[in-house]
Amino acid sequence: MSTHELRTVWWEDGSVCLIDQLLLPLEEVTVRCRTLPEVARAIKTMQVRGAPAIGCTAAYGVALAAQRSEATSTEALLDELWQAKRMLDDQRPTAVNLSWATSRMLQCAQAGTQEGGEMLRSRLLDEAHAILAEDLAMCKAIGEHGAPLIPERGRVLTHCNAGGLATAGYGTALAPIRTAHHQGRRLHVFVDETRPFLQGARLTAWELREAGIPQTLITDNMAGYMMRRGEIDCIIVGADRIVANGDVANKIGTYSLAVLAQTHHLPFYVAAPSSTVDLSLTHGDQIPIEERSPDEVTFIRGQQIAPAGVQAAHPAFDVTPHELITAIITEQGVWYPPFDRGLRQLCHAHFIPPVCQ
Amino acid sequence: MSTHELRTVWWEDGSVCLIDQLLLPLEEVTVRCRTLPEVARAIKTMQVRGAPAIGCTAAYGVALAAQRSEATSTEALLDELWQAKRMLDDQRPTAVNLSWATSRMLQCAQAGTQEGGEMLRSRLLDEAHAILAEDLAMCKAIGEHGAPLIPERGRVLTHCNAGGLATAGYGTALAPIRTAHHQGRRLHVFVDETRPFLQGARLTAWELREAGIPQTLITDNMAGYMMRRGEIDCIIVGADRIVANGDVANKIGTYSLAVLAQTHHLPFYVAAPSSTVDLSLTHGDQIPIEERSPDEVTFIRGQQIAPAGVQAAHPAFDVTPHELITAIITEQGVWYPPFDRGLRQLCHAHFIPPVCQ
Numbered sequence: 001m002s003t004h005e006l007r008t009v010w011w012e013d014g015s016v017c018l019i020d021q022l023l024l025p026l027e028e029v030t031v032r033c034r035t036l037p038e039v040a041r042a043i044k045t046m047q048v049r050g051a052p053a054i055g056c057t058a059a060y061g062v063a064l065a066a067q068r069s070e071a072t073s074t075e076a077l078l079d080e081l082w083q084a085k086r087m088l089d090d091q092r093p094t095a096v097n098l099s100w101a102t103s104r105m106l107q108c109a110q111a112g113t114q115e116g117g118e119m120l121r122s123r124l125l126d127e128a129h130a131i132l133a134e135d136l137a138m139c140k141a142i143g144e145h146g147a148p149l150i151p152e153r154g155r156v157l158t159h160c161n162a163g164g165l166a167t168a169g170y171g172t173a174l175a176p177i178r179t180a181h182h183q184g185r186r187l188h189v190f191v192d193e194t195r196p197f198l199q200g201a202r203l204t205a206w207e208l209r210e211a212g213i214p215q216t217l218i219t220d221n222m223a224g225y226m227m228r229r230g231e232i233d234c235i236i237v238g239a240d241r242i243v244a245n246g247d248v249a250n251k252i253g254t255y256s257l258a259v260l261a262q263t264h265h266l267p268f269y270v271a272a273p274s275s276t277v278d279l280s281l282t283h284g285d286q287i288p289i290e291e292r293s294p295d296e297v298t299f300i301r302g303q304q305i306a307p308a309g310v311q312a313a314h315p316a317f318d319v320t321p322h323e324l325i326t327a328i329i330t331e332q333g334v335w336y337p338p339f340d341r342g343l344r345q346l347c348h349a350h351f352i353p354p355v356c357q
Numbered sequence: 358m359s360t361h362e363l364r365t366v367w368w369e370d371g372s373v374c375l376i377d378q379l380l381l382p383l384e385e386v387t388v389r390c391r392t393l394p395e396v397a398r399a400i401k402t403m404q405v406r407g408a409p410a411i412g413c414t415a416a417y418g419v420a421l422a423a424q425r426s427e428a429t430s431t432e433a434l435l436d437e438l439w440q441a442k443r444m445l446d447d448q449r450p451t452a453v454n455l456s457w458a459t460s461r462m463l464q465c466a467q468a469g470t471q472e473g474g475e476m477l478r479s480r481l482l483d484e485a486h487a488i489l490a491e492d493l494a495m496c497k498a499i500g501e502h503g504a505p506l507i508p509e510r511g512r513v514l515t516h517c518n519a520g521g522l523a524t525a526g527y528g529t530a531l532a533p534i535r536t537a538h539h540q541g542r543r544l545h546v547f548v549d550e551t552r553p554f555l556q557g558a559r560l561t562a563w564e565l566r567e568a569g570i571p572q573t574l575i576t577d578n579m580a581g582y583m584m585r586r587g588e589i590d591c592i593i594v595g596a597d598r599i600v601a602n603g604d605v606a607n608k609i610g611t612y613s614l615a616v617l618a619q620t621h622h623l624p625f626y627v628a629a630p631s632s633t634v635d636l637s638l639t640h641g642d643q644i645p646i647e648e649r650s651p652d653e654v655t656f657i658r659g660q661q662i663a664p665a666g667v668q669a670a671h672p673a674f675d676v677t678p679h680e681l682i683t684a685i686i687t688e689q690g691v692w693y694p695p696f697d698r699g700l701r702q703l704c705h706a707h708f709i710p711p712v713c714q
Contacts, residue, residue, distance in 0.1 A: 025664035193654070195552060195576035201663040209664050217669040219552035219654055221577035221610025225675040228612060253578025255585060259620050260613060297550070297576055300657050306558040307382035307566050312574040318582040
């Protein structure tokens with residue numbers, strides 16, 4: 001049982017600090033952003049990835065801009081903060097909770113204009129701390145609700161990285177695993193390497209090792225073999241979007257795992273914050289699937305693995321129909337089918353968008 | 358429609374020539390083996406792989422040893438050929454048709470001892486040519502039997518490389534695809550990259566490109582997504598061993614594809630020579646599964662992709678139960694369930710062992 005706490009992003013000595021996720025797992029390097037452009041660059045270059053982790057980073061970015069500002073009036077300071085927000089938002093235009101986090105910081109700033117510059121700077125840093133703390137609390141609530149679903153000596157298969165590295169440090173799909181482990185329960189995690197980006201091999205394997213949680217890395221095509229041999233007890237994955245009927249968009253490969261789980265009569269769990277639920281869509285087929293560059297399939301970390309000129313497909317996500325999902329674990333509790341009514345009841349007060357990159 | 362013929366191994370100007378499969382797909386280099394040790398080294402280092410291709414190479418190796426021999430008596434020549442056989446057999450002890458091919462060459466030599474050295478040398482080269490021609494004929498017969506199973510404009514998913522590069526040049530799983538293409542039929546192949554060794558990305562993608570057959574490379578975890586979108590019409594894979602009840606051992610990941618095919622009501626075909634059938638085993642669970650080095654999962658072409666010290670599994674094969682197999686395509690025809698009676702009827706005159714590396 002490890003007490004290790006992973007920190008993906010944190011404030012230290014007036015700087016925004018990050019684990020450089022581009023260098024993991026081969027090097028563990030802390031990026032210290034001392035200026036706003038450095039924070040923007042870290043988001044742009046994906047030294048930090050995972051929507052909640054990006055949101056926390058951007059919030060600290062606004063706080064940093066306030067601290068570094070030499071503005072002598074609150075109006076001038078507010079102007080600078082709006083510019084900071086725009087610079088940060090531009091780095092990853094599709095990461096919705098980046099702009100959600102910077103908007104919240106600006107609301108905080110506007111609410112405190114009559115307090116004076118020093119107080120405002122302090123208030124903004126507190127707000128960034130609060131955003132990070134709320135993310136951690138949400139993930140830990142997912143862990144508390146999800147941990148009892150893992151049997152003693154349970155062998156859990158996971159996919160991609162919906163872990164601490166994608167959030168403030170605790171994760172969503174990895175949260176029930178972390179909580180069960182902290183409770184002293186014995187478990188073993190099978191980690192899908194998750195081609196093409198290898199988030200499993202690079203990030204999940206790294207954070208499980210850091211947390212002292214026993215694991216076995218497998219290639220994605222080994223999952224069925226492991227299930228058939230009786231080596232898996234349940235599957236837990238994250239979610240990028242959950243629509244009204246319970247259909248789930250998540251990293252490519254998730255759907256195949258859900259089919260295999262059903263064939264082998266294994267529970268298939270989705271762990272995600274309630275903010276991932278999108279009631280504006282009624283069916284998973286309505287979710288647009290991002291098609292990424294084929295080069296990400298034909299090259300692995302810069303090394304060419306396929307013949308030149310060969311066409312490759314790269315859908316980054318797939319949709320798992322709700323019929324294949326045993327339960328959805330959120331910070332508000334565990335939801336079982338039929339999902340549609342339960343999902344409508346979920347509180348949307350905290351909008352903290354998708355986790356998986 | 359391409360008339361391109363792939364040659365994996367051939368005899369040219371007194372040398373055994375091979376495509377260097379270690380350098381594919383980035384470089385297309387011909388290895389010219391002018392001496393017996395050079396042939397042995399090419400087998401050892403896996404410049405040639407795939408059991409039938411290794412068998413053909415070893416047969417030419419014995420013929421080469423005879424050509425290069427300075428023995429003045431047929432007894433001395435026979436002695437040298439036995440030494441050549443032993444040297445070749447030692448390079449890949451588990452590749453059964455390596456020793457099958459060299460044994461056949463030695464039988465040929467012994468049968469021709471009264472003919473004199475020159476005649477014997479010529480006879481041995483003819484025998485090596487015959488082994489290669491028989492392999493090609495067997496693969497083309499698989500192609501003829503299998504091609505009608507592919508619908509017009511058919512989209513075929515394949516896994517690993519059970520292609521020309523694993524045989525004398527035509528392949529087993531790829532044979533129906535090649536034949537349908539040569540018949541002018543329009544088809545499209547989806548190529549699983551096949552982690553961890555990437556035989557699909559490296560070898561199948563290369564040989565389909567050379568043959569001018571349209572293809573799309575995908576990561577293994579995209580197969581289910583493609584099936585669900587209706588982009589696949591059938592699946593054709595090779596086999597390493599087929600046991601009496603029709604259960605099939607093949608490259609890891611094959612079983613998951615078979616489950617996904619069943620879920621999506623798609624035909625799942627296994628294409629393999631009758632020599633792959635092993636009637637000594639009654640059930641797939643009896644097939645030993647080779648567990649290979651975890652380094653082959655945690656490193657890709659020498660580049661580390663997972664954290665140091667992380668445990669990885671590497672079962673090289675899996676077993677697909679016969680219930681998931683629509684038909685088995687052999688050089689003697691197409692066999693449908695129940696497989697047990699049909700497989701017993703298959704002629705075992707030609708022992709040409711497994712194809713997939």
